[in-house]
Amino acid sequence: MPWAEAFLNTQTNNSENLADSNERHLSYTDALHEALDLALELDKKAFILGQGVNDPIGMFGVTTDLYKKFSEERVFDTPLSEEGMTGMCAGAAMNGMRPVYLHNRPDFLLLTFNQLVNHASKMHYMDEGHTNVPMVIWSAIGRGWGSGAQHSQAVQGLLLSVPGLKIIMPSTPYDAKGLMLSAIADNNPVVIFEHRWLMKQNGYVPEGIYKIPIGEGIYRTRGEDLTIVGSSHAIALAQIALDSLAEEGVTADVIDLRTIKPLDEKIIIESVKKTGRILVVDTGWAMGGVCAEVGCLVAEKAFEYLKAPVRRVGLPDSPTPAGFTLEQYYYPTSEKIADAIKLTISNDK
Amino acid sequence: MVKYKYKGQGYSNTDINKYSKELLLNLLFSMIRIRMIEETIESKYHEDQMKSPIHLVIGQEATSVGACAALKVTDHIYSSHRTHGNYLAKGGDLKAMMSELFCRANGCCGSRGGSMHLIDKSVGMMSTSAIVSGIVPIANGAAMASKMKNEGRVIGVFFGDAAMEEGAFWESLNFAILKKLPIIYLCENNFYSVCTPLDKRQPASVELFDKAAGFGIEAKQIDATNLLLVYETVLEAAEKARNGGGPTFIENVAYRLRGHGGAGDDSKSGYRGLDEVDSWQNICPIHTLQNEMKNHNLIDENTINDFQNRTQLEIDEAFHHAVSSPNPSEDSLMQHVYAD
Ligand SMILES: Cc1ncc(C[n+]2csc(CCOP(=O)(O)OP(=O)(O)O)c2C)c(N)n1
Numbered sequence: 001m002p003w004a005e006a007f008l009n010t011q012t013n014n015s016e017n018l019a020d021s022n023e024r025h026l027s028y029t030d031a032l033h034e035a036l037d038l039a040l041e042l043d044k045k046a047f048i049l050g051q052g053v054n055d056p057i058g059m060f061g062v063t064t065d066l067y068k069k070f071s072e073e074r075v076f077d078t079p080l081s082e083e084g085m086t087g088m089c090a091g092a093a094m095n096g097m098r099p100v101y102l103h104n105r106p107d108f109l110l111l112t113f114n115q116l117v118n119h120a121s122k123m124h125y126m127d128e129g130h131t132n133v134p135m136v137i138w139s140a141i142g143r144g145w146g147s148g149a150q151h152s153q154a155v156q157g158l159l160l161s162v163p164g165l166k167i168i169m170p171s172t173p174y175d176a177k178g179l180m181l182s183a184i185a186d187n188n189p190v191v192i193f194e195h196r197w198l199m200k201q202n203g204y205v206p207e208g209i210y211k212i213p214i215g216e217g218i219y220r221t222r223g224e225d226l227t228i229v230g231s232s233h234a235i236a237l238a239q240i241a242l243d244s245l246a247e248e249g250v251t252a253d254v255i256d257l258r259t260i261k262p263l264d265e266k267i268i269i270e271s272v273k274k275t276g277r278i279l280v281v282d283t284g285w286a287m288g289g290v291c292a293e294v295g296c297l298v299a300e301k302a303f304e305y306l307k308a309p310v311r312r313v314g315l316p317d318s319p320t321p322a323g324f325t326l327e328q329y330y331y332p333t334s335e336k337i338a339d340a341i342k343l344t345i346s347n348d349k
Numbered sequence: 350m351v352k353y354k355y356k357g358q359g360y361s362n363t364d365i366n367k368y369s370k371e372l373l374l375n376l377l378f379s380m381i382r383i384r385m386i387e388e389t390i391e392s393k394y395h396e397d398q399m400k401s402p403i404h405l406v407i408g409q410e411a412t413s414v415g416a417c418a419a420l421k422v423t424d425h426i427y428s429s430h431r432t433h434g435n436y437l438a439k440g441g442d443l444k445a446m447m448s449e450l451f452c453r454a455n456g457c458c459g460s461r462g463g464s465m466h467l468i469d470k471s472v473g474m475m476s477t478s479a480i481v482s483g484i485v486p487i488a489n490g491a492a493m494a495s496k497m498k499n500e501g502r503v504i505g506v507f508f509g510d511a512a513m514e515e516g517a518f519w520e521s522l523n524f525a526i527l528k529k530l531p532i533i534y535l536c537e538n539n540f541y542s543v544c545t546p547l548d549k550r551q552p553a554s555v556e557l558f559d560k561a562a563g564f565g566i567e568a569k570q571i572d573a574t575n576l577l578l579v580y581e582t583v584l585e586a587a588e589k590a591r592n593g594g595g596p597t598f599i600e601n602v603a604y605r606l607r608g609h610g611g612a613g614d615d616s617k618s619g620y621r622g623l624d625e626v627d628s629w630q631n632i633c634p635i636h637t638l639q640n641e642m643k644n645h646n647l648i649d650e651n652t653i654n655d656f657q658n659r660t661q662l663e664i665d666e667a668f669h670h671a672v673s674s675p676n677p678s679e680d681s682l683m684q685h686v687y688a689d
Contacts, residue, residue: 073497079524079527081523083520084523084524085486088487091489095495114480127476128458128462
């Protein structure tokens with residue numbers, strides 16, 4: 001798909017992260033590249049595969065030239081056999097290897113559900129813990145420029161209810177690297193959803209190995225009026241929305257989940273107890289996904305603290321339209337999120 | 350109506366004198382043991398204490414036993430839902446199997462797997478899948494790991510004829526050939542997928558092994574009622590794989606003498622001819638090998654009876670072990686969802 005680089009370039013920079021110019025800054029994709037490089041160096045059992053990982057620019061720049069350093073035995077292009085290759089990864093993982101299988105788009109993961117959902121995520125349970133399946137499945141959510149119904153899907157909601165899986169959705173270069181390293185080190189199947197619009201971001205990225213705990217969210221800002229929960233590009237948009245309301249004095253706890261499964265219930269409940277209001281944002285469909293799950297969690301475990309109805313901003317219950325104008329109606333924007341924030345804080349019980 | 354006729358030659362082209370008496374006895378006894386275990390399961394299945402869907406291998410034991418005997422102890426196997434024969438032939442623990450069938454805490458999978466997930470990693474029975482063809486890509490990954498780690502380990506993967514109707518099967522075959530993986534594809538062609546005959550599922554004009562060959566893999570079709578044919582063919586394939594020669598596909602043709610699942614034969618429902626089932630009874634892999642060995646004075650009735658008596662004791666003990674074992678506790682339910 002011809003991606004409009006010029007457009008992507010406008011989706012840059014998390015200015016906050018650029019504050020201290022003495023810190024080392026990397027682009028999002030370079031941070032991921034560094035994570036893979038370090039993992040291959042550190043662990044001889046790690047290997048990388050995917051369609052186009054050895055292309056001249058690598059997968060979005062994430063895998064560029066890694067095969068030159070680590071050989072084509074450990075970094076290799078695959079046939080277009082998503083289900084078969086996912087099973088191959090599971091089998092290799094069950095035998096001590098640590099595969100990292102990269103896909104251009106989550107849409108292609110739908111072909112792998114048999115191996116991902118029926119096998120990889122259940123093997124450890126089915127044989128009473130005798131076998132571990134330490135594998136990483138990585139893909140980047142697309143948005144805009146005609147990606148349409150089959151190249152833009154954020155399918156994390158479909159996988160949220162699968163026991164045995166871990167699901168990561170980073171939002172900064174720092175997290176992208178640290179969570180990739182954590183995912184490779186984890187002894188379970190881990191799915192990472194990146195977002196194409198985050199990939200031109202620059203941000204603080206320490207050198208060397210560091211890990212970020214899987215299953216723990218983080219407060220990006222602290223405030224009083226409401227709690228905003230989300231991850232990946234959705235939380236980046238929510239930040240912009242919140243900033244746009246700063247002059248009106250609106251403050252919020254912004255929780256970046258980082259990992260949507262296991263879900264960090266503690267941080268969500270803790271914050272809602274304080275603010276009494278919650279807005280959940282996600283890059284996927286609002287129905288049945290992260291928005292629905294977090295909303296239900298709060299209704300179940302923090303109902304008595306709620307001063308306003310739970311609100312969510314996700315995608316409408318329709319496939320993604322391909323055309324430019326329809327896309328504008330379809331996707332959440334920071335303006336739409338700002339409206340939802342205002343509604344949430346005004347609509348007291 | 351006999352739709353699927355036996356097309357083999359029995360033992361007429363097999364030189365049984367090539368093999369040591371010890372090996373032949375081991376192979377025959379292994380088949381008899383599997384048969385006796387399954388017949389005991391069958392006789393008690395109606396009591397409803399083994400609350401697990403079973404798929405008996407009766408009639409097809411030679412594939413399990415011949416293949417596992419040809420592999421090294423350190424080689425690994427992976428299996429479809431029809432697990433009993435493969436698990437036992439590879440040396441899987443009988444008590445742990447029976448506990449698993451009786452849903453006990455000390456079953457080989459702690460009662461999380463059941464009959465379709467018999468696993469004993471200590472003997473190389475590594476994993477199974479109850480999703481048709483689901484185990485094939487996973488076995489590929491095991492072969493990939495063996496190759497990357499330079500272990501010299503050969504992987505055998507067992508699956509039915511219907512697995513070849515799944516896309517992931519062909520994806521796997523393509524990849525194994527591409528990467529010269531040390532794997533042996535052991536297709537157990539018993540002509541039926543539950544009640545649906547092969548000719549309703551695949552065009553009869555092309556044999557299964559020919560299709561595989563079309564992908565560029567060395568492929569053979571063998572009479573898998575002849576245990577020694579299975580043994581020889583797998584031996585050769587394993588040697589090739591171990592020496593970097595890549596994968597082999599073997600179509601093992603043998604008849605399933607029982608119903609697809611559960612106890613007894615279900616042919617009365619009409620999906621296959623009773624005369625067809627009868628025609629295969631005579632070429633049961635146990636009887637044919639036993640007769641051949643008798644003809645060569647390698648075994649007599651007494652030896653067989655002795656073995657059967659000893660085995661019945663072993664089986665009774667395993668059943669007793671299972672039924673007197675504890676059920677899993679409620680607090681173990683959520684264990685092993687994630688690995689540490
Ligand atoms: C993907 C999938 N589809 C359907 C089934 C239901 N099913 C279980 S066993 C079986 C028959 C498979 O036949 P075959 O592969 O020839 O093996 P056999 O049972 O004859 O050993 C079917 C259809 C399943 N388990 N998985």
